[in-house]
Amino acid sequence: MKPRILILSCLLLAGELFAQQYQKTAVGIKTKLQSMDVEIQFYSPSIVRILKSPEGVLFKKESLSVTKKPQETKLTIQQKGDVLSMKSEKLKVDVDFKSGKISYYTLAGVELLKETESGATFTDFDDVGSKTYSINQLFTLDKDEAIYGLGQQQRGKLSLRNTKINMIQDNKDDYVPFLVSTKGYGLFWDNYSPTTFEDKPRSTSLKSEVGDCIDYYFMVGGTIDGSIAGMRELTGQAPMFPLWTFGYWQSKERYKSQNELVGVVSKYRELGVPLDGIIQDWQYWGNNYLWNSMEFLNPEFPNPKKMVDDIHNMNAHLIISIWSSFGPQTKQFREMEPKGMLLNFGTWPQSGVESWPPNRDYPSGVQPYDPYNPEARDIYWRYLNKGLFSVGIDGWWMDSSEPDHLDFKPSDLDLKTYLGSFRKVRNAFPLMTVGGVSGHQRAASSDKRIFILTRSAFAGQQRYGANTWSGDVNSSWESFRNQIPAGLNFSMSAIPYWNTDIGGFFAGAYKKGWGDGTKNPSFQELYVRWLQFGAFTPMMRSHGTDVPREIYNFGKKGEPIYDAIAKTIDLRYSLLPYIYSAAWDVTNSQSTMMRALVMDFNDKKVVDISKEYLFGKSILVAPIVNAQYTPETIVKSNEQTGWDKNNEEKGAKDQTINFTQTKSTKVYLPEGTVWYDFWTNEKIKGGQEIEKTTTIDESPLYIKSGSIIPFGPKVQYATEKKWDILEIRIYPGANGEFTLYEDENDNYNYEKGAFSTIKMEWNDKSKTLNISKINGSFKGVLKNRTFNIVLVDKTNTAAGINNSKFNKTIEYSGKAKSVKL
Template sequence: MVFFWDNYSPTVFTDNGEGTSFRSDVGEGVDYYFMYGGNADGVIARMRELTGQAPMFPLWTYGYWQSKERYKSQDELVDVVKQYRKLGVPLDGIIQDWQYWGSNYLWNAMDFLNPEFPNPQKMVSDVHKMNVHMIISIWSSFGPHTKQYKELDKIGALMDFKTWPESGSEKWPVRRDYPSGVRVYDPYNPAARDIYWKYLEQMYKLGLDGWWMDSSEPDHLDPKQSDFDNKTWLGSFRKVRNAFPLMTVGGVSTHQRAVDSGKRVFILTRSAFAGQQRYGANTWSGDVTSSWNALKNQVSAGLNFSLTGIPYWNADIGGFFLSRFKRKLEDPEYRELYVRWLQFGAFTPMMRSHGADAPREIYQFGEKGSRYYDAIEKYINLRYHLLPYIYSAAWDVTAGQSSMMRALVMDFPKDKKALDINDEYMFGKSLLVSPVTNAMYVKPDVNEKEKIQVEDFSTIRSKETYLPAGADWYDFWTAEKFSGGNKVSRQTPLDIIPLYVKAGAVMPVGASVQYAQEKKWDSLEIRVYPGADGKFVLYEDENDNYNYERGVYSTITFTWDDAKKTLSISDRNGSFPGMLTERKFNVVMVTSQANKEITYTGKKVVVKF
C-alpha cells in the first residue's frame, strides 16, 4: 500500500517513534490517496492510473550515448561521432551541452549564436548521416538579450530571484559585479509555455531528436524568503514550486506531440514530480561527484526513484565532477571507477557517459587491445546485444505498468533477506545486476610521497552477491547454476560485473550492430535458462512514432515448460509496416549449449529439448 500526498507546496515529512506526519504551512488544500495494489508492481500501477502512463521511447534511446561538459564547436561534436564510427564502437546518441548560444546575456536563446557553430543544420545532418541522433541542452531561464526574455517579460512571466548563471562573464570565479540578468520563466502560465515552444520549435525544425531540459527545478541562489512570493500563474511560487519540473517538461512534451505524432518525445531532465512519466521524460540524478561512494549511492537512488512510479532514470557515467582525482583520466583509480560505473550504466534505462573536467569518449581510455578500452567496448556491445530484451521490458513498462530497474522487494517480497539490499537489483524481470562499487585494482605507490595510486592487477578480486530465495540462478557469464537464498562469491576482473539470470528465463539476444536500428531482429538467439517454468514476450514496432497507441505493433510469446522441456513460440499477435514475415530463431539451452535453429513465419512452433 502507498500513501500519496498530492500537494505542490513545500511539505515537512516526519517519521519517528511517535508516528508519521505530513505538514504544509503554505498549501491551501491537500488531496491524499491510499492506494492498495497487493504488491509493489500493483501499487505502482495504481499510481500511474492516477497520474498518467509512461509512453514508449524510440528504440534508439536505449543505445549508447556520449556527452561531456561541453563540446565547444560543431566540428568537435561531429568529430566525436566520426571517431566512434571509425573505431567500430556502437553509438546512437550525442548531446550538445550549454553555451552554443554564446554569451550569458544570451543565455538559453535556443539559437546557435556562438560563432563556433556556424552551420547547425549541417551539424545535425552530418550526425544523422552517420546514423546517430542528437539532443541539445535547454534551460528554464533566459538571458536579458534573448527574444524569449523580452516576450515573456511583456506578459509578466519572469521571476526575479537569483539563478544560474549569476554573472554576465563566463570566466571563473564568478564576477558578481557584472550580473547576468538571467531570469526564470513561469511555466505555470500557458501563454509562457506557448512562447517557450514557439522558439524551441525553430530548433526542432533543424531535425534535433530530443531535449536535455537542464535545471528543470531552477537553481535558487542565495534565497530570501521574499523570493518565494514571486507571483506565478497559479499563485505564489511558494505554494506551487514543487511542480515546476512537471509543468516545464509537460509544456515541451505537449507542444511537440501536437505538431508531430511521427516522432516520439524524448526528454532528458534533471528533476521530476509525480506524473512526469506521462511526458516522455528520463530523469538523471544531476551533477554527482566522482567517487566510489557516489557510485554505490546511485544504485539505491535509481531504485528508490523507480519505486515512486516514474520508471526512467539514469546517471552521469563516471560522475560529473572529477575534483577528487587530481590526475583526472591519468589516475588509475578513476579509470577503474569509470569502467565500473559504465558497467552499472549498461543496466539502467539510459546508458549515457557525461561529465566535466575531462572528456569521457572511449578513446580517451586507451586504444583497442588495452585493458580499460576493451572493458568499456565490451559493455557497450553487450548493451546492444540486449536491446530486444530491453525494448520488450520497456513495452512491459508501458503496457503492463512495470518498472525497468527493480528493487529486489518487488520480485521477492517474501524473502526478508532481500528487503533491504540496496547494491543489487533486477533489470527487467529476468536479470539480476550486482554492480562493483569499490576499488579492487589500485594500491599506493610506495615511491611517491603524495599517496599516488598505481595499478595492481596481480590478484583477481571477488564480489559477494545475495541471490534471492524462491528461485534458482545462473551466472550470466558461465551458466553455472546456484540455489536462491544464499550468498555467492564471484571473481570480478575489471571486465566482469556479476550478473545472474533467474531460472525459467527466456532471453533474446541480438546481433552485433553499430546502432540500434542497423539490423532487423531477423536472427535472434533465444537463450533458455531451465529449472522453472517461464515466459517472455518479445515486443516489436516501428521503433518510433505513436502508431503503437493504435495497436500497430506485434508480440511473440515464448513459454518454457520445464517439466516437458519444451519452448512454445506462439502465433505472432498483431502487425506493423515493415514487420518481418520470416525469421530465424536459434534456441539455445544454456546448461548444455544444445541449440535448435528454427524458421519462424508467425505461426506457433514448439521446440523440444
C-alpha cells in the same frame, strides 16, 4: 402508551442523527469530522481520494498531477455505531466519526493503513496576502512494514523507515510525494509546496507549508507493482521511447564546436564502437547574457542544419541542452519580462562572463520563467520550435528543470506565479516545464516520439516522455553507491525512466598530476564500474566535466580499460530486444524497469538491500561499488565548488595498477529461485550470500531460473540490423515466459495498433519451448526469422554474449511452434 411514544421518538431521533453524519455523492460521501469538512471520492474500485478542509471554508483544487476523473464505483455503505464502512470490489474504507480517523483494509479485513486519531491539523498561514494553511496529516504504520519511493534522494539508503526528509526540489534530489508499502498499497500526497516527510516509531507524517486542503489518494495494489500501476492510472501512463534511446549515449561538458561534436560520432564509427546518441551541452548560444536563446549564436556552430544532417547521416541522433531560464539579451526574456512571466531569484549562471568564481560585478541577469503560465509555455515552445526543432534536433536535454535556486532566501518563495505564490507550487516546477515542451511537441508532430532528458521530476511526469537523470553528482565511490537506491526509490515513485552521469559529473579531483585525468587509474576503475552499472539503467549515458568520457581517451583496443568499456557497450546492444520488450511492459502493463529486489522476492533479507536490483524481470545486477584496484577517494563538491578549475597543480601519481588481476566481491542471491551466473552459467541456489570472482571487464550479473532472454545481433547502432536472427536463451529450473515486442521504432503508430508481439513460454517439466503465433503487424514487420535456441547449462560456456552453443535452430514464419529441448 406514553413511554412507547418516547422510546420511538428517541429511536427516530438517533436514526436521524446517524443519517445526518454523512451525505452520499455519486462517487462516495461527504461528512464532517472534528470541525473539518471531509469528502471521500472513489476514483476506481482500488483508488480513493480524501479531501479535508476546515469546516465551512470553501476552496477550489485542480490537480496538476492527476489526470484521472473519479468514476462511479459500486459501493456498499454500512454504519455500525460510530464507524461507517465503505466497500468497493477492491478495498474497504472505515470512517470513525468519534475519533475522526480513516482506516483502509483489504476485503478480507487485513488492515493496510490508518490515520492517527486527530491526525489532521490546519495551521493558519498568510501566503503573501492569501489566507491559507500549513497542513499536516499523521498515519500509523505497522512496525514491520517497509515503505519506498518519495522520488530520488542522495541518502544512500533504500528504506524510508525512521527517516526525515525535507522535500523541496534540488539539483540532486527529485521529490515525488508518492510512497509504496510492502503491504500492497500506495499513498500519494497531492501537494506542491515544500513538504516534510517524517517516519517515527509512533507515527508517520506528511506536512506541507501551504495547502487550502489536505488532499491525498490511497490505492490498493496488492503488490508494489500493483500500487505503481494505480499511481499511473491516476496520473498518466508512460509512453514508448524510440528504440535508439536505449542505445549508448556520449556526452560531456561541453563540445565547443560543431566540428568537435560531429567528430565524436565519426570517431565512434571509425572504431566500430556502438553509439546512438550524442548530446550538445550549453553555450552553443554564445555568452551568458544570451543564456538559453535556443539559437546557434556561437560562431563555432555556423551551420546547425548541416551539423544535424551529418549526425543523422551516420545513423546517430542529437539532443541538445535547453534550460528553464533565459538571459536578459534573449528574445524570450524580452518578450516574457513585460508580461510578468519571469521569476527573479538567484539561478545559474550567476555571472555574465565565463569564469570562476562568478564575477559579481557583471551579474548574468538570467531568470527562470513561469512554466505555470500557459502563455509562457506557448512562448517557450515557439522559440524552441523555430530555433532547434526546425533543424531536426531529436530530443531535449532539459537542464536545471527544478530549477537551480542559488543563494536561496525564504522571501524568494513569495514570488508570484500564474498559480499563486512560488511557495504554493514550488515542487511542481519540473512537471510544468517538462509538460509544456512535451505537450507542444506532440501537438506539432507525431512522426517523432518525444524524448526529454531532464534533471528533475514530479508526480505524473512519466506521461511526458521524459527520462530523469540524477543531477550533478560527485565523481566518487560514495556518490556512485548512492545512485543505486536513489534510482530504485525514484522508480518506485511510479516514474520508470532514470539514469545518471556515468563516471559522476564533477571529476576535477582526478586531474591532479594526471593531465586530463583519463589515465588516472583511480578514475579509470570508477568509470568502468559506473559504466557497467549504467548499462543496466533505462538510459546508458556517459557525461561529466573536467575528465573527457569518450572511449578513445582511455587507450586503445587490447588495453584493459578500453576493452572493458567496449565490452560493456556491446553487452548493452546485445540486450536491446530484451530492453525494448521491457519498455513495452512498462507502457502496456505499468511495469518498472529498475526493480528493487523487494518487488519480486518474498525474502526478508532483501527489504533494505540497496546495492542490487533486477533490470527487467530476469537479470539481477550487482554492481561493484567499492574500489578493488585503487584507493577510494572521497570527493566533495557541489554546484558552487565543483566549477573551481584550480585543480591543475601537480599531484602524486598512484602506483602502477595491474587491471588484469582477478578480484572478488560478495553478492546476495534472493531465496525462492535458482540463479545462473551470466558469465559462467554456474547454477546457484538462492537465499545465500556468495563470493564472486570478478575482473575489470565483468561485473556480477545473475539470471533467474525460468527466464527467457533474447539476444540481438552485433550492431553499431540500434536499428542497423533487423531482429531476423536472434539467440533465445532459456535458463531452466522453473516455468517462465517472455513476450518479444517490436514496432516501427520512432513514431506513435503503436498507439493505433502498429506493433507485434511474440509470446514464448517455457515448460520446465517437459523441457518444451512454446512460441505463439505472431500477434499484430506493422510496416516492416518480419515475415520470417531464425531463432537460435540455447538451453543454458555449464557446458554452454557463453562468456557472456555471442558465442554460445545452440541446442536448436528453428525457422519461424509467424505461426505457432513448439520446440522440445
